[in-house]
Amino acid sequence: LAKTTQPISMDSYEGQEVNITCSHNNIATNDYITWYQQFPSQGPRFIIQGYKTKVTNEVASLFIPADRKSSTLSLPRVSLSDTAVYYCLVGDVSGGSYIPTFGRGTSLIVHP
Amino acid sequence: ETGVTQTPRHLVMGMTNKKSLKCEQHLGHNAMYWYKQSAKKPLELMFVYSLEERVENNSVPSRFSPECPNSSHLFLHLHTLQPEDSALYLCASSPKTGAGTGNTIYFGEGSWLTVV
Numbered sequence: 759l760a761k762t763t764q765p766i767s768m769d770s771y772e773g774q775e776v777n778i779t780c781s782h783n784n785i786a787t788n789d790y791i792t793w794y795q796q797f798p799s800q801g802p803r804f805i806i807q808g809y810k811t812k813v814t815n816e817v818a819s820l821f822i823p824a825d826r827k828s829s830t831l832s833l834p835r836v837s838l839s840d841t842a843v844y845y846c847l848v849g850d851v852s853g854g855s856y857i858p859t860f861g862r863g864t865s866l867i868v869h870p
Numbered sequence: 871e872t873g874v875t876q877t878p879r880h881l882v883m884g885m886t887n888k889k890s891l892k893c894e895q896h897l898g899h900n901a902m903y904w905y906k907q908s909a910k911k912p913l914e915l916m917f918v919y920s921l922e923e924r925v926e927n928n929s930v931p932s933r934f935s936p937e938c939p940n941s942s943h944l945f946l947h948l949h950t951l952q953p954e955d956s957a958l959y960l961c962a963s964s965p966k967t968g969a970g971t972g973n974t975i976y977f978g979e980g981s982w983l984t985v986v
Contacts, residue, residue: 792974792975801874801977801979802913845913849973855920855967855968856964856967856968858915858975859915860912862912863912
């Protein structure tokens with residue numbers, strides 16, 4: 759089963775760009791890479807998803823190198839409200855069914 | 871609003887009580903999930919349902935009993951729980967049952983459970 763490794767925590771300041779890298783050495787050929795954001799006492803919510811190269815939406819960018827063994831979530835100009843836990847998720851499969859298993863995530867704290 | 875609704879949002883129960891958590895998704899998804907999140911701990915996947923059939927049970931104690939009567943509803947029946955079962959219980963759904971197809975997980979707001 760694919761597993762992910764992320765830094766446990768990161769600190770940043772308002773207005774800075776934050777890059778969080780996730781390692782997924784055993785990613786399968788047809789797996790997508792998805793990032794989620796979780797605020798305290800809430801369920802995680804989708805941020806961005808990609809398969810290869812670069813994906814950008816209104817809140818983040820996702821960089822995936824050619825070997826796909828890692829990915830980097832980039833948050834431009836963070837604000838205090840970006841303080842949250844960020845999870846990367848790749849596909850786990852059991853008996854043909856998707857088993858979304860989250861790792862520990864990265865706790866990002868944005869300081870004034 | 872994610873399209874996944876959980877009730878109740880808060881529940882306090884005694885160790886001898888029987889209660890249920892309910893989840894309903896309005897997204898037409900084919901897979902549903904229960905997660906447990908204890909204080910300052912990562913999300914733990916408890917149960918996976920794919921097209922109303924249970925396909926994964928991560929060694930969850932039998933005092934937690936899931937039920938999926940149809941693809942839109944998921945229940946978690948609780949009985950004789952322990953105080954250490956106090957946690958945030960999250961329901962989620964996804965469009966597809968297989969991986970590698972851009973599947974995205976949509977979570978509800980969670981049900982806070984306190985066992986006294």
